[in-house]
Structure formats: structure tokens, C-alpha cells
Amino acid sequence: MSHEAHEPETPHLDFQGTTPYEDYVKADVLTHLQHTLSDDPGEMVFLVTTQVMELWFTVIVHEWETAARALRRDDVPTALDALRRSRRELEALNASWRPLAGLTPAQFNSYRGALGEGSGFQSAMYRRMEFLLGDKSASMLVPHRGAPRVHAELEKALHEPSLYDEVLRFLARRGHPVPKEVLERDVSRKYEPSREVEEIWTAVYADDERDEVARLGEALTDVAELVWRWRNDHLVATRRAMGAKTGTGGSAGVAWLEKRAQKSVFPELWTARSYV
Numbered sequence: 001m002s003h004e005a006h007e008p009e010t011p012h013l014d015f016q017g018t019t020p021y022e023d024y025v026k027a028d029v030l031t032h033l034q035h036t037l038s039d040d041p042g043e044m045v046f047l048v049t050t051q052v053m054e055l056w057f058t059v060i061v062h063e064w065e066t067a068a069r070a071l072r073r074d075d076v077p078t079a080l081d082a083l084r085r086s087r088r089e090l091e092a093l094n095a096s097w098r099p100l101a102g103l104t105p106a107q108f109n110s111y112r113g114a115l116g117e118g119s120g121f122q123s124a125m126y127r128r129m130e131f132l133l134g135d136k137s138a139s140m141l142v143p144h145r146g147a148p149r150v151h152a153e154l155e156k157a158l159h160e161p162s163l164y165d166e167v168l169r170f171l172a173r174r175g176h177p178v179p180k181e182v183l184e185r186d187v188s189r190k191y192e193p194s195r196e197v198e199e200i201w202t203a204v205y206a207d208d209e210r211d212e213v214a215r216l217g218e219a220l221t222d223v224a225e226l227v228w229r230w231r232n233d234h235l236v237a238t239r240r241a242m243g244a245k246t247g248t249g250g251s252a253g254v255a256w257l258e259k260r261a262q263k264s265v266f267p268e269l270w271t272a273r274s275y276v
Contacts, residue, residue: 037114042107045099050120056093057125060086064132064163064223071166074173076212083219090226097233103241112242120234121256124150127157133227133265134162134191161187164266167220168197174213176200193267201272217269224265231261 022028033051036043063086070078120126122143130140136158144151161169165187172178179196204213235257244254264270 036111038111040110042103043111043114046111049096049099053093053096054123054125056089056096057123057129059089060093061125061128061132063089064129068132068161068163068166071163071170074170076170076216080215080219083216083223087219087222087226090223090230094226094230094233097237101233101237101240103237105242108241124154127154131157132163134164135263136162136188136190138188158188162191164191164220167216167266170216171200171213176203176213193271198268198272198275201268202275205272205276220266221269224269227265228261231257231263235261 018028034044034047036047063082067079067082067086070076070082124144124147127140130136131154138158141151141154141158144154168178168182172183177196178200179194182194182197185191201217204211204217208214235254238257239254242253246253
């Protein structure tokens with residue numbers, strides 16, 4: 001038997017048309033979506049980072065919708081798998097702030113004008129994320145009236161139960177005393193904390209932490225924490241780049257982000273801990 005080293009076989013390189021990789025990933029499409037509007041070289045990283053964030057929003061929405069559907073079927077393992085994947089995806093999303101975290105006002109101002117009236121709060125996919133978290137608002141559909149498909153998807157998400165609504169319905173089916181007014185609430189409106197729901201989570205956490213419901217609560221808490229970190233990282237990056245000036249698109253800028261950063265996701269999961 002020969003002990004001579006063999007060169008690895010050359011992979012197949014000759015394809016009819018595009019490569020299988022291109023057919024699947026659509027890399028040529030993705031890498032030609034960057035059309036900067038200023039002469040500043042720093043605009044490219046801002047544009048690409050924003051586009052990457054939109055892709056992560058899309059994946060996370062997919063995961064949370066998967067978890068919500070699984071909970072409707074009482075399939076907790078599938079819901080937990082989706083929530084755990086979303087935790088890693090949220091970590092990657094949050095890391096997307098790093099290329100922008102050190103922007104100085106002068107650097108941001110060099111291409112800020114290219115944004116015109118564009119602002120992150122106009123992101124339809126991010127709005128779907130917020131709707132799934134229970135932060136509903138019909139007024140947030142208004143900016144998308146000129147895009148029928150996007151508007152229809154957002155309107156559908158507005159009137160569907162949020163991920164947390166599905167969690168509470170699941171808890172009720174498991175015998176927990178979720179109030180009727182919570183179960184039958186208008187799901188197109190923002191979720192408001194409930195003392196009775198807080199007591200349910202208190203009882204869950206005071207019991208066996210290995211229980212399926214307790215593990216679901218912790219997976220949701222992981223999500224809530226990372227969403228809070230996302231909001232704070234957004235706030236810090238914006239404050240560093242533009243201080244307290246009015247945001248793009250006429251938004252309140254830092255003042256609006258500060259208000260968002262103070263809000264808890266899945267609030268009773270946090271307040272219940274004080275009573276365990």
C-alpha cells in the first residue's frame with residue numbers, strides 16, 4: 001500500500017448555469033442590494049448592518065411563530081426548541097450593533113442625510129417581532145399603507161394572538177387559573193400585566209424548576225432579556241452617534257428609545273420573582 005500523500009480531489013466546478021450554492025443562497029441577489037446614496041465610505045457598513053438586522057428579524061419571527069403554533073398543539077418540546085434557537089439568533093442580532101457602536105456624530109452626519117425620512121421604527125419585520133411579544137398597536141400599520149403585501153401581513157399579525165397569548169392559553173389548558181378577561185381579551189391591543197398571571201408564574205417557580213412549564217418560563221425569560229439588551233444597545237449606539245437630537249423620520253430619537261428600553265417583555269415573568 002502506498003503511503004504517499006494524495007492531493008484531495010478537485011470538486012466539481014463546471015455547472016450549467018448558476019452554481020447549486022447560488023441557486024440555494026441567492027448570494028448574487030443579496031450582495032447586489034447595497035445602493036449607497038452618499039460618497040462617504042462609512043455608509044456601506046451602516047447599510048449592510050441594517051440589512052443583516054432585517055434578515056435576523058425575519059428568522060426570529062419565524063422561530064416565535066413556530067413556537068406559538070407548537071403551543072397551540074400543546075407541543076412544548078417543539079416550542080422550547082424554537083425559543084432556544086431564537087435565543088442564539090437574538091445574540092447574533094445584538095452583535096450586529098458592534099460595527100456601528102463606535103460611530104461619532106461627525107461620522108454619522110457624513111451620510112445621515114442619505115436616510116431622508118427613513119427610520120428603524122418603520123421596519124415592518126421588527127414590528128412583527130414586537131407584535132409577537134404582545135406590544136400591539138394598530139397605528140403602527142399606518143406607515144405601510146402604500147405596500148399592500150406588507151400591510152396585509154402586519155394586519156394579520158395584529159389580529160392574531162401573540163406568542164405570550166399562546167403561552168397563557170397553554171397555561172389555562174394545563175389547569176392554571178388564568179383569568180377569563182386575559183384569555184378573552186382583544187388580542188389586537190397591547191398586553192397589560194395581570195396580578196393573577198403573576199401569581200401563576202410565582203407558583204410555577206416555587207415548584208419544581210425542572211417542570212416543563214418552568215422550563216418554558218425560563219426560555220421566555222431568556223428571550224425577554226435579550227430583547228431588552230437589544231433595545232439598550234440600540235439606545236447606546238444612537239446616543240453615541242447623535243446625542244439627543246431628533247431621530248431620522250421625525251422620530252423622538254434617544255427619548256423614544258429610552259422609553260422603549262424601560263419596558264419589560266413578558267412582565268409577569270420578572271415581577272413574579274420577587275415573591276418566590
